[in-house]
Amino acid sequence: MSAPAAAQIEVAGLVKRFAGVAAVADLEFAVAAGEIFGLVGPDGAGKTTVMRMLAGVMPPESGRIVIDGIDVIADPERAKQHLSYMPQRFGLYEDLTVDENIRFYADLFEIPRRLRDERIGPLLAASNMAPFRRRLAGQLSGGMKQKLGLICALIHTPRILLLDEPTTGVDPVSRRDFWRILYSLRESGVTILISTAYLDEAERCTRLALLHQGRLKYCDTPRRLKQLMPGVLLTIASPDARAVRDTIAGLEGVSGVLLVGDGVRAVVDDEARRLPELRRALASAGVPFGAVARTEPTIEDLFVALLRQDEEAA
Amino acid sequence: MRVRRIKAIAVKEVLQVWRDPISLMIALLMPFMQMILLGYGISLDVKHLPVCVFDREASQLSRDLIKRFQASEYFSLVAGFDNYRDVTRALDRGECQLVLVIPIDFTERLSDTGTSAVQAVVDATDTNTANIAIGYAEAVVGGFSSDVQVEASAMKGGATDVVQPVDAQSRVWFNENLESRNFIIPGVVALVMALVGAQLTSLTISREWERGTMELLVSTPVTPMELMLGKLAPYFVIGLLDAVFCLAFSVYWFTVPFRGTLVTLFFTTSLFLIVVLGIGYLISTAIRDQVGAAQIGLLVTLLPTTLLSGYAFPIDQMPLPVQAITYVVFARYYVTILKAVFLKGSGFLDLGAPILAMIVYAGVIAYLAARAFRKQLD
Numbered sequence: 001m002s003a004p005a006a007a008q009i010e011v012a013g014l015v016k017r018f019a020g021v022a023a024v025a026d027l028e029f030a031v032a033a034g035e036i037f038g039l040v041g042p043d044g045a046g047k048t049t050v051m052r053m054l055a056g057v058m059p060p061e062s063g064r065i066v067i068d069g070i071d072v073i074a075d076p077e078r079a080k081q082h083l084s085y086m087p088q089r090f091g092l093y094e095d096l097t098v099d100e101n102i103r104f105y106a107d108l109f110e111i112p113r114r115l116r117d118e119r120i121g122p123l124l125a126a127s128n129m130a131p132f133r134r135r136l137a138g139q140l141s142g143g144m145k146q147k148l149g150l151i152c153a154l155i156h157t158p159r160i161l162l163l164d165e166p167t168t169g170v171d172p173v174s175r176r177d178f179w180r181i182l183y184s185l186r187e188s189g190v191t192i193l194i195s196t197a198y199l200d201e202a203e204r205c206t207r208l209a210l211l212h213q214g215r216l217k218y219c220d221t222p223r224r225l226k227q228l229m230p231g232v233l234l235t236i237a238s239p240d241a242r243a244v245r246d247t248i249a250g251l252e253g254v255s256g257v258l259l260v261g262d263g264v265r266a267v268v269d270d271e272a273r274r275l276p277e278l279r280r281a282l283a284s285a286g287v288p289f290g291a292v293a294r295t296e297p298t299i300e301d302l303f304v305a306l307l308r309q310d311e312e313a314a
Numbered sequence: 315m316r317v318r319r320i321k322a323i324a325v326k327e328v329l330q331v332w333r334d335p336i337s338l339m340i341a342l343l344m345p346f347m348q349m350i351l352l353g354y355g356i357s358l359d360v361k362h363l364p365v366c367v368f369d370r371e372a373s374q375l376s377r378d379l380i381k382r383f384q385a386s387e388y389f390s391l392v393a394g395f396d397n398y399r400d401v402t403r404a405l406d407r408g409e410c411q412l413v414l415v416i417p418i419d420f421t422e423r424l425s426d427t428g429t430s431a432v433q434a435v436v437d438a439t440d441t442n443t444a445n446i447a448i449g450y451a452e453a454v455v456g457g458f459s460s461d462v463q464v465e466a467s468a469m470k471g472g473a474t475d476v477v478q479p480v481d482a483q484s485r486v487w488f489n490e491n492l493e494s495r496n497f498i499i500p501g502v503v504a505l506v507m508a509l510v511g512a513q514l515t516s517l518t519i520s521r522e523w524e525r526g527t528m529e530l531l532v533s534t535p536v537t538p539m540e541l542m543l544g545k546l547a548p549y550f551v552i553g554l555l556d557a558v559f560c561l562a563f564s565v566y567w568f569t570v571p572f573r574g575t576l577v578t579l580f581f582t583t584s585l586f587l588i589v590v591l592g593i594g595y596l597i598s599t600a601i602r603d604q605v606g607a608a609q610i611g612l613l614v615t616l617l618p619t620t621l622l623s624g625y626a627f628p629i630d631q632m633p634l635p636v637q638a639i640t641y642v643v644f645a646r647y648y649v650t651i652l653k654a655v656f657l658k659g660s661g662f663l664d665l666g667a668p669i670l671a672m673i674v675y676a677g678v679i680a681y682l683a684a685r686a687f688r689k690q691l692d
Contacts, residue, residue, distance in 0.1 A: 091530030095333045107322030108534040
């Protein structure tokens with residue numbers, strides 16, 4: 001968990017309690033310029049609370065947040081000039097049109113009119129929103145609403161972008177538009193902190209932080225995180241997946257048994273030793289099964305395995 | 315403080331009101347409805363009271379007396395009876411407010427003794443109206459009585475002009491025709507302002523919380539002061555437009571005299587609007603759902619304005635503790651000013667005390683409102 005040089009976002013000792021219950025506890029991480037830093041974790045892990053504190057809209061109990069060299073806790077208003085925050089809940093005015101919403105946020109950030117008009121065109125084009133400029137925001141689809149939110153967040157060309165679950169409930173096409181914009185922003189040097197519940201999306205981040213019960217559990221690049229995978233992920237093809245699951249679920253050294261489309265996936269602690277045991281158990285139970293193959297774990301598999309490991313250790 | 319941000323918020327607010335049928339109705343239709351309802355609905359004048367007659371004599375003289383009642387604009391003759399049972403029933407049913415009973419020996423007693431009595435039975439469910447009815451009835455009978463006296467003395471060949479030793483000649487100022495409408499309508503302006511101002515603004519911040527737009531708004535560099543000014547400016551303009559409407563409606567439709575100057579009226583109206591909008595805004599920052607905010611808004615503005623401002627119910631007739639409470643009802647000062655400006659033509663100097671009270675009130679509310687909103691989620 002080494003802090004990158006020239007950190008754009010620095011968080012240290014961050015604590016937030018709601019009615020005495022810690023929502024965020026002793027959080028520490030740093031994000032370098034040009035990173036797409038992913039914040040992942042189950043619901044209630046504290047992702048939104050972290051985002052709000054970073055955006056300067058919620059004061060933490062203690063700790064330090066420095067964004068672009070500005071102490072957010074001491075001077076949230078100055079930090080707000082440099083960052084853009086997109087809340088999880090759609091925060092734009094549904095009774096205003098796409099254009100009116102964009103102009104409203106441009107005015108709040110005092111973007112000169114000419115500059116604003118120059119920026120709107122490319123942003124609308126990149127998000128395929130150009131035909132909907134006069135439509136009321138309330139009449140947009142979920143994906144289009146999120147893209148409009150992103151346009152409004154980008155109109156003042158922030159150096160830091162805080163996105164709280166921006167693609168939840170967004171269709172795959174809009175999601176792809178969304179990520180294309182994020183990548184092009186990254187190229188222009190914008191630092192992005194994104195929280196997401198979609199773990200396939202997490203793999204697109206440069207680095208990931210796994211948050212659980214307000215604490216940072218793991219933080220590294222997706223590739224290196226996968227090496228933390230305890231054991232080996234196997235996929236067992238079978239016409240009777242349920243029977244396979246019921247047979248192997250209780251075996252020693254086998255965990256995370258999960259039904260998938262054409263079989264069962266399970267994590268074994270020691271492939272060389274458990275694989276023959278598995279085959280034997282299935283054969284003696286008379287359960288039909290086909291190929292047993294090693295599978296590259298996804299981030300989802302990894303996090304489920306890591307969280308389970310932590311729970312067992314606790 | 316940046317004008318551009320204030321303007322952006324004001325424009326946004328106008329668009330939202332324009333596209334929200336309920337807000338638009340409150341802003342435009344409500345003043346009209348209130349003017350009509352309160353202008354026509356509330357009248358403290360007692361006119362054309364329904365009167366029934368039980369004429370037991372049915373003579374020339376008794377019919378003359380009845381004609382007097384008929385001719386008076388205060389009474390309307392609705393029925394004649396020939397027994398007491400019907401009289402009682404008519405009063406029970408509320409068919410008439412007053413029954414005039416003329417005794418069977420009315421003329422005889424008058425010519426024999428020079429005096430005679432008639433009976434008036436009055437429905438005093440509404441004591442106020444009953445008192446007024448008795449007063450009017452006595453006046454009618456009194457007029458009749460002195461005419462009879464004059465006639466009697468003429469018959470005897472005496473002087474035809476019986477001089478009353480002392481004659482009170484009253485002259486009524488400011489509301490010459492004693493029209494209660496002239497007394498009530500200026501106060502209705504205050505009612506309209508209170509309703510429209512507090513209703514619209516009480517929604518303005520709570521709407522942002524309820525719809526989830528506040529979180530994004532507080533993440534921008536907008537300051538609480540800019541937010542407040544931007545949000546209240548459109549409602550201030552709407553309030554002034556409503557005031558113009560109310561003024562025109564009062565003067566041209568209800569023909570209430572307007573003797574003051576527009577400057578006095580708009581200066582004091584502006585002060586009143588600052589107070590009402592400020593209170594609505596304060597409520598809005600404290601209560602985060604729109605329905606709750608609107609209800610509290612009505613409770614703290616419209617209710618005291620209706621009951622305790624003296625717009626229809628005179629303050630000096632209230633019990634002393636209630637009178638003391640009216641001093642904190644800001645509408646009281648505005649209603650006093652409105653009535654004086656409309657009917658007396660009073661200017662700034664005449665109205666120094668209530669204007670000063672309103673300035674203090676507006677200052678305090680504006681100060682509290684400016685500090686009320688905190689740019690934070692909790």
